[in-house]
Amino acid sequence: MNKDSPKIAVVGAGIVGLTVAKILQEKLDKTNITLFAEKFHHDTTSCVAAGIFRPGTSFKGPTPEITKKWINESWYYWQDILKSFESVDAGIMAFDSYIFSKENYHVTRNHLIEDLLPIYRPVQEDELKLVNGDWKYGSYFSTLKVGCEKHLPWLEQIFKRKGGVIVNGKVDSFTSLAKYDLVLNCSGFGAKYLCNDHDLVPIRGQVVKAHAPWLKFAFYGDYDTYIIPGLDGVATLGGVRQYDSYNMEVNKHDTAAILERVYEMLPALKKAKIVDHKVGLRPHRVPVRVEPEMVGGLKVVHCYGHGGYGVMCAPGTAIHAVEIAINLLKGNSRAHY
Ligand SMILES: Cc1cc2nc3c(=O)[nH]c(=O)nc-3n(C[C@H](O)[C@H](O)[C@H](O)COP(=O)(O)OP(=O)(O)OC[C@H]3O[C@@H](n4cnc5c(N)ncnc54)[C@H](O)[C@@H]3O)c2cc1C
Ligand SMILES: *[C@@H]1O[C@H](CO)[C@@H](O)[C@H](O)[C@H]1NC(C)=O
Ligand SMILES: *[C@@H]1O[C@H](CO)[C@@H](O)[C@H](O)[C@H]1NC(C)=O
Ligand SMILES: *[C@@H]1O[C@H](CO)[C@@H](O)[C@H](O)[C@H]1NC(C)=O
Numbered sequence: 589m590n591k592d593s594p595k596i597a598v599v600g601a602g603i604v605g606l607t608v609a610k611i612l613q614e615k616l617d618k619t620n621i622t623l624f625a626e627k628f629h630h631d632t633t634s635c636v637a638a639g640i641f642r643p644g645t646s647f648k649g650p651t652p653e654i655t656k657k658w659i660n661e662s663w664y665y666w667q668d669i670l671k672s673f674e675s676v677d678a679g680i681m682a683f684d685s686y687i688f689s690k691e692n693y694h695v696t697r698n699h700l701i702e703d704l705l706p707i708y709r710p711v712q713e714d715e716l717k718l719v720n721g722d723w724k725y726g727s728y729f730s731t732l733k734v735g736c737e738k739h740l741p742w743l744e745q746i747f748k749r750k751g752g753v754i755v756n757g758k759v760d761s762f763t764s765l766a767k768y769d770l771v772l773n774c775s776g777f778g779a780k781y782l783c784n785d786h787d788l789v790p791i792r793g794q795v796v797k798a799h800a801p802w803l804k805f806a807f808y809g810d811y812d813t814y815i816i817p818g819l820d821g822v823a824t825l826g827g828v829r830q831y832d833s834y835n836m837e838v839n840k841h842d843t844a845a846i847l848e849r850v851y852e853m854l855p856a857l858k859k860a861k862i863v864d865h866k867v868g869l870r871p872h873r874v875p876v877r878v879e880p881e882m883v884g885g886l887k888v889v890h891c892y893g894h895g896g897y898g899v900m901c902a903p904g905t906a907i908h909a910v911e912i913a914i915n916l917l918k919g920n921s922r923a924h925y
Contacts, residue, residue, distance in 0.1 A: 593618040594917050597765050600774035601625030601754070602634040603736055603899050604891055606743035607906040608772050613750045615910055622768075623747065626758045626778070629740050633776055636793065636868030638816040638824035639734040639899040640806060641666065642685070643700045647897045648875045649905075655875075656700070658904030663704055665903035666732055679738025683817055684730050685806035686711065688723040695810075696727040706730050719807055719853050731806070734899050735819035762883050770913055773890045776898070777871040785877075788893055790869035792833035794842045795826040796850075797864040800857060813849040815857065822863060825850045829870075829896070838865040870896045878908050880916055889913045 594616070598609050601623060613619050629635060641663065649655035670680050684707070689695045702708045711726035748754065765771050777790060801821025808814045816824045828842050843865060851858050873893025881888045891909040894901055 593620040594769040595767065596621045596770050596772065596913070597768040598623045598772045598774060599625070599759050599765075600776060600778070600892075601628050601740070601744070602632040602774065602776050603734070603740065603743075603902040604634075604776065604894065604906065605772070605774035606740060606747065607902040608774050608891055608909055609747050609752060610743055611903075611906050611910045612772075612913065613747065613752065615914060619751065621747075621751075622753045622755055624755045624757060624759050624765075626756070628744075628756070630737065632736070632740070633868040633871065634736040634740060634899060636795065636866040637736060637899045638795065638814070638818070638826070639736055639739075640685070640816050641701075641731045641733065641900040642698070642729075643897045643900065644895075645698055645700060646874075647700065647895065647901070649878070650875045654908070658901050658908065659700055660704060660904070661907055662901050662904040663701075665907075666734065666900075670732060674742075677738065678742045679735035679819055680732060681735065681817070681819060682730070682732045683805060684728065685808065685816075686715070686718065686726060686728055687808040688716065688719070688721065688726040689810050690722055690724050691810060693725045696725045698727075698729075701729070719809075720855065721809060721853055723809075733806075733816065733818065736899060738819060762886055762888070766886060768886070770887045770889065770917055772909060772913060773888055774892060774909075776892055776894075777869050785873070785893075787877075788871055788873045789832055790834055791872045791896065792828065792830035792835060792867065792869055793826065793896070794828050794839060794846070794865070794867045795824050796843060796846055796862055797822050797866065798825055798857065798860040798862050799823075800860040802856075807853060809849065809853050811849060813846075813853060815850050815854055823857075823860065825857065831872075834869065836867050836869070838867055871898065872896070876901075876905060878905050878912070880912050887916045889916065 707730040800823040872895040
């Protein structure tokens with residue numbers, strides 16, 4: 589660090605903020621980055637997620653090309669970590685997945701990843717009987733997951749090792765950040781208040797975490813039913829998708845509905861010990877917001893509103909946000925890098 593390094597503030601310690609900070613440190617020779625966040629680790633939405641690499645087909649950036657680019661770059665970013673000696677510490681895990689439907693062939697297809705993943709194929713007749721249910725349609729695909737319970741602490745360590753500073757506290761307004769050359773706004777759902785952004789809507793999710801180390805595949809069924817293997821044998825069972833609900837309490841009716849659906853699909857799960865119940869508000873916005881803004885003379889780059897796909901797509905959007913940030917800094921006489 590050097591006193592000529594641009595002073596950068598990142599708001600948010602979810603997967604988006606920490607990934608932005610990591611990429612900033614890689615792309616700039618000299619950095620002086622301070623990361624502000626109210627919540628860390630298990631208290632973030634990122635840590636509620638199963639973190640599977642499977643975007644909903646409605647996931648949207650500003651253009652179809654940019655959406656594809658985010659997804660593609662994210663996939664290769666995760667592959668690079670997966671191939672490295674750090675994959676376990678970083679909480680990245682590869683597995684294959686089935687998606688089944690009784691009602692609709694189209695839900696088993698996914699134009700955003702069919703050409704990207706090494707395997708994405710229709711299932712054969714006998715595979716429809718792998719789990720309970722009169723499944724009519726199905727696809728099989730290779731994928732991976734990012735366990736934020738390990739990934740966030742791993743990112744935080746890298747950030748600090750490279751000289752990053754972490755401040756625990758709420759940012760109430762931009763004025764408090766006026767001394768920075770640039771601010772990255774990665775506040776997730778917090779942007780709703782911070783930014784008065786009415787396009788940001790919560791889609792409430794609730795999941796059950798259960799110990800099922802024998803589970804080797806992910807399974808999706810109708811009505812938002814999913815069973816996703818996880819780190820240390822802890823699977824994520826879901827779920828619900830409640831639009832415009834702010835309720836952060838565990839709802840016992842949601843729990844009952846989730847368990848009924850996953851037990852029906854895979855009765856062996858009845859023996860899996862339930863270890864946790866989690867609720868999170870997906871920061872839904874169409875499109876996801878990755879763009880610069882001048883706020884009262886301060887350079888801001890926004891990167892928020894990833895909805896239900898912010899874990900898998902954090903790298904692609906972060907690379908994009910950092911590109912914008914570097915271009916903005918080039919117009920800044922104090923920035924030498
Ligand atoms: C049940 C459920 C399942 C999911 N499954 C998946 C999945 O399988 N795959 C996937 O890719 N995604 C999934 N998601 C979505 C994913 O969790 C989110 O898209 C992602 O976590 C968003 O990350 P983020 O960093 O933007 O937000 P967050 O993790 O919410 O982090 C926001 C950060 O900003 C801070 N902050 C906000 N406002 C302020 C402020 N004013 N001052 C200081 N700090 C502030 C917060 O304290 C926090 O540190 C799921 C979500 C839920 C709820
Ligand atoms: C980094 O930025 C902070 C915040 O502006 C400043 O107080 C600190 O002196 C800077 N550190 C270095 C090494 O430039
Ligand atoms: C996808 O990303 C990789 C790695 O960044 C790049 O080499 C490749 O050209 C990209 N492919 C497409 C179709 O954008
Ligand atoms: C985040 O973005 C919103 C929307 O433009 C803005 O009003 C808010 O000030 C930003 N906050 C920070 C800390 O960047």
